[in-house]
Amino acid sequence: MQNARPARGLARLTRWLRTESGSALLLVCVTAVALVWANSPASAAYVDLWHAGVGFDLGPFGLHMDLHHWVNDGLMVIFFFVIGLEVRQEFAHGSLRDRSRTRLAVIAGVAGVALPAVIYVLVVGASGGEGLSGWGAVVGTDTAFMLGALAVVGPRLSGQLRVFLLTLTVVDDFLAVSIIGFVYSEQIRLVPILIALACLFGLWLLGRARQWHAAPYVVLVVVLWIATLESGVHASLAGMLAGLLIPSFATQRQKVVAAKALFRDFWQSPSAASARAMDRGLARGISVNERLHEVLRMPTALIVVPVFALANAGVDLRGGLLGEAFASPVTWGVIIGLVVGKLLGIGVVTLIAVRLGFGRLPDGVGQGSVVGGAALSGIGFTVSLLIIGLAFGSTSDLGREATVGVLVSMVVATALGWVIFRVAARRWGEETADLPMVLDPPVDPEVDHIRGPEDAQLTLVEYIDFECPFCAHTTGSWADLQRHFGDDLRYVVRHLPLESVHPHALLAAHAAEAAARQNRFWDWHDYVFPRQDALELQDLVRYAEELGLDAVQFIDDLERADVAARVERDAVGADASGARGTPTFFVDGRRHLGSFDARTLISALEQRRRGARTQEADRLH
Template sequence: MSVAELVRRIAEGGQLPRTDRTLRLDRRIRTVLVTETRGAAALLVATVLALIWANLPGGGYETVWHTEFTVGFGDAVITEDLRHWVNDGLMVFFFLLAGMEIRRELTLGDLSDRRAAMVPIVAAVGGMVVPAVIFATVTIGSSAQSAWGMAMATDIAFALGVLALVGPRCPANVRVFLLTLAVVDDIGAILVIAVVYTEAVHLIPLLVAAALIGVALVMRTVGVWRATPYLVVGVALWVATYESGLHPTIVGVVFGLLTPAFLPRRTDLDRLDRLLKRLRREPGPEAARLLSIGAQGSVSANDRLQYLLRPWTSFLIVPLFALANAGVAFSPELLSRAVTSPVTIGVFIGLVAGKTLGIWGASAIMVRTRLGRLPAGVGLPQVLSVGAVAGIGFTVSLFVAELALTDENLRDEAKIGILAAAVAATGLGWLLFHLPGGRSRRSEPSTLAPAVEPSGEHSRGPADAPVVLVQFGDYECPYCREAAPAMAALVALHPDRLRYVWRHLPLDEFHPDARRAAQAAEAAAVQGAFWPMHERLLAADELNDESLTEAARSAGLNVPRFLSDLESAAVDARVDADVRSAQDSGADGTPTFFLNGARVDGSLDEVIAAVEQALSPAAT
């Protein structure tokens, strides 16, 4: 009996019609893109207003922002001008958001996946080091040489705004690549501000600040999740940090990094269902209060605070910062100085040329040496375009200029360089995206990414088999269930020459229990029982928590450990990595097969025929 006949008998000629679902960007990423892009418009308006205001006769711009404002209690007072209250006070929330983004990316996002994160991480480092070296070289021997941090930054709002203008010439994965790069860029900028541009440190306030961080950690450990206690501790920490000599915006970063990030747990969602049913049965304030508490507890504080803060930072705080800092009173004398000023030239070349070459060069090294890979649809020409757009430093560049340059003339020269670099980087990025090589390499990838690794994959068959068949599957998908006996038969008939690999692609919009089932398979894999659990999941009538627990028990797993692993971030990250692989590979439904790295479309018979041909003596 031939392979085809055996498999046809088992699968009864099962066809594999695809759903019309296409992989979409994560809803959170879409929200970030929309908010930041619209925020870029508000930032641009605030910048233009600042420049107009600063050039009106009468000097009202500087008069307003130098107005002093005092906050205190008794003899303990803090007096600063309005510009410093914006820079040292309101911008704490900007850095709080940056800290939370870093924490979420490290826990759940691309930075938790070494393979996906390696290129943007190295690219971001190249995009910081090269501009800093250029600035330091151009300004060598001058009092402004230490302000090299101005040339390192990327303004993500303006950069995403430029990508929005590029439109369809900029594929979605390019935007995700820029977002990942910007998170690493934020880490670098924060470290530079904390280490390089901090004045003399006072020990006692610093110890008080450390103790307050300890209080925040204890509160988080014991389960305090309401915002008010953290707000009180945060204000006290801000004052202690201010008095210690460290820049108080570091408080925002610290609190952001302490804010936990996790995906909604099934147990919490089930509890919400019970609370909602109770509210329907017994409408009243107590049931409503419990439902509200349960709803907030089911979503991580990181996601909730980002959702609340992002509009405020994008549409108020950052534009207000631009209004307070971007104003430069242009004069013939200033413009003539700026043309030859090492500060202006250094920051301009650093941002426009340094960012572009640093990001592209670091990415090229990683790709050429095969130490990392780019997302699907993103090639080195697109990275060059992204590098150019990343040269819009603006917000953090202006922030560093205020910290690093005490001479007002040098500061104005730096601002002219930063503004000119933003304009030039916008034009260069737009031009590179519109060149023929700047377009996406392909709109629908058909090559497996990343390639199958010798170990670490869920596979049957030898690691060195000449034929490798990869399936992206969904445990709730009926077509995956139909294909399962065929795949088992193929492996059984070619135990030494075929390697079969399973990667998860839960179609959440169609199969509500599919992701939970994928997580259950990964939790079983922790105990070395992926395949026994895999078979039970494909055969199960239901995939609720009770069924998953029973499947784990019948597979001989340690059930308490299984239930603990089921809620772990590591399990979520493994499923997410497979979903990203599906997106990078162009898998748009389940099951999707890749034979020796190339996508195979069609019915189950056609997939089997392709495998048979690959296994034939002529092919091998």
């Protein structure tokens, strides 16, 4: 037992560090360590560590840099590569597919880069202009720090605001990395540039050829990084461009089914060959982009960015630097540029763009929450420190003064965001910045389709689409739930036909309600879901005949206004309940977040049952 406690404590700590607030606090701690170390009697060891030479020779080829450059030009390429992967995902099947959101993100993102830079130039230029080259230090937002701060000081529920801010930082990061690549690069060398371009072309060809192996992409990215280093262009641009060229696509049902068959082969006849075939089948089901992102996301947040902070945040504040910094226009240019520039550029410009009809805010996100999120965007840190090092050198006087400005702006931006969120909650009632979490309307046995006892202890509601490839009936998770809970669970389905992606979904929903008018809803539900690839009108009529329905009445009912109204009632309820896709589950009236496999749903239902038993015991006592 004594050995188990530290292991459980370490596991809990690891899980917490994987959260946005945990990784942000880790960055704060590492930044504090760097500052203390750089201002301690051991400060010389801090400087010597990052100036230590590290390199290797491989035949005629060699690569030698000090440790500081390995961090900024090597590890940080992984950071920007992950950003590129995320941007490609957003364009492929994320929020940037919505033209309205994309337009708003571009407008606010450009303003959130341009206005801080203009403010910096005005502040520094008014005092003689020394330090103007550091204008790029105020263009970027540190996504990890910003999201961590949002988790700590933001609204209790802020999922939609988080998505909105992430969409903005996609544009922000792309522009910031482009600025680094084109403005802060050294003298350009032609041959390495041509090699780098050839690598980018190779990545594009791999994507066009639908290459699903990750290894060819990784090899080309490594060659691209080395070529970019030799070219004089900052490697961060190569990382971002490489990430953008790694293909991403939504998971396809047929590939998942194929992987399931391979797993069945392994289950029935385990061997090295069947295990290898299963691994290949699983890999084919998920895009290379998502697989690389899953592998790199946590190491980037927990290792790459903290090591970068340790290497760059250690400013020696002794010798009156603080006094000099607060008298320096560079420090104030950074502070005002990040804090005020981001607040106005993102917050105010976003609200103006919405008012003029250039875009719309996500559902559940109010104007106060937008301004609060814009304030948190003034946390520059990672990109800011990187550009300071490129513009001034991190140990020069201007570099140290600018770094002080970045650290001060982090504190001011977080405090300002906290104040704005509190004011928005009190004055405008913006307690959350997320979609609704409560099922509306509640389950009504007189209206809803219920499987299981109407008075069952637990209720699971699922919004379905008859073309949904991952709904509970399609995946078989409903059967697992039924086996586990039996009569303790009632299962309710409601319609949410996604006409923009599933052209037959609305007609299939009407057909289900037409079957319900003959008291055969569940027979229809179970029979039609496995036949998702054939949902034309003639197919639906044939299914009605095969199920023994009155086909003439079925066809007539398809056109009835009350049938359409019944489906519309569910769709309106989905919107009011925060359901935007299928499947969406509600566990005892609360929207379920996260994975929706049977094991996860069983865990959520069991947790709800334990909570109900605890409440009942407390009531009796």
